[in-house]
Amino acid sequence: MAIALVTAAVFPKTPPGAKVFRSTAARFFGWAWMVFAAINLVDILWRGRDAASLVAAMVMLLGCGVAYVGALRPRIVADEEGVRLHNLLRDVEVPWRGVERVEGGDAVYVHGGGRRFRAFVLQISPRNRARFEAKARRQERKLPDHVADYVQGRTQTDFAVEQLRELAGERSRRGEDGGTEPTVTWAWPAVLAVAVPAVAFLVALVIALL
Template sequence: MTAAVFPKTPPGAKVFRSSAARFFGWAWMVFAAANLADIIWRGHDAASVVAATVMLLGCGVAYVGALRPRIVADEEGVRLHNLLRDVEVPWRGVERLEGGDAVYVHAGGRRFRAFVLQISPRNRARFEAKARRQERKLPDHVADHVQGRTHTDYAVEQLREMAGQRSRGAKDGATEPTVTWAWPAVVAVAAPAAAFVIALLIALL
């Protein structure tokens, strides 16, 4: 499973995120830091400034696309931290949790898709074929439980369990979903992108 419970979450809360995406995100950060150090040490021209802004833009993209996306479920509800926006749904407002190619939360007559833990139809078919081969090596009661389940399915199962427990205990409170812009993520991409355009124009003039 690439859906992992983050160890620093509050008691009773769970965070689902992609371990593979985080690995590649941090790998880019290390690569960019090494290149920026080299640019600062050796670069003294306009091309070096352009290269530095490219590295910074890559860091912004890595943060937004690999390090930031996650699903957080706690006592209050479930939050989808996507690329540039956050979706927060109180447990009483969750109408349905759906799996498949991604994690979907139905609330307020709308369907919200989580960016993290997505799986393409081709990869899902490949996973299910591999699971069927492995089932022959497992006891029947174990095979029935894991049959065809992807990391997306496991996350949905845990979220459904939490939703059932929390919604029964909550008798009042908000029910409508809230969608907000994640301004730190917007700035993380927009600022270096603007710097890159300015540096490129200066280099070309």
């Protein structure tokens, strides 16, 4: 059941023409865990016959849920209607007419309805930003001047913020009708992807200890 929930939620329907911002590194590690867990689950199903094997299987499933929620699910989607922040367990949707501003820094922030919403994806710590900028300065001399000026010190977060600002500006100039209030909703597939294997793990652990 947990595997089905995870599999169904990993491939969300994205509107045609939408821009999607993800973390390539996070997705790599997320899928790496999925493959690792699948191999171990097959081995457990093939050879495991005791309570310890049941606990190990539940740990693998719980890890899949965490990998999906923390690595595969987080993304920013910008389409014709607005910008959506798909975070760990909740989704934030801000219509373009309601976007007050988009900020960067250590993460992507979207302001709307007098509130500030932070995207979980594309976060960067001050230490990593400093390391990135130092590396960019070392590589600057290898690039043409016009390219170096454009990419110097810019992270994935900075590029995402720049594109979102451009999209927000284009949509606001169109003067399209629509709502302005942001909405925050629970992502129940993500909640269940973690909750179901977590409960199953606790049940298996109790069985193993009895």
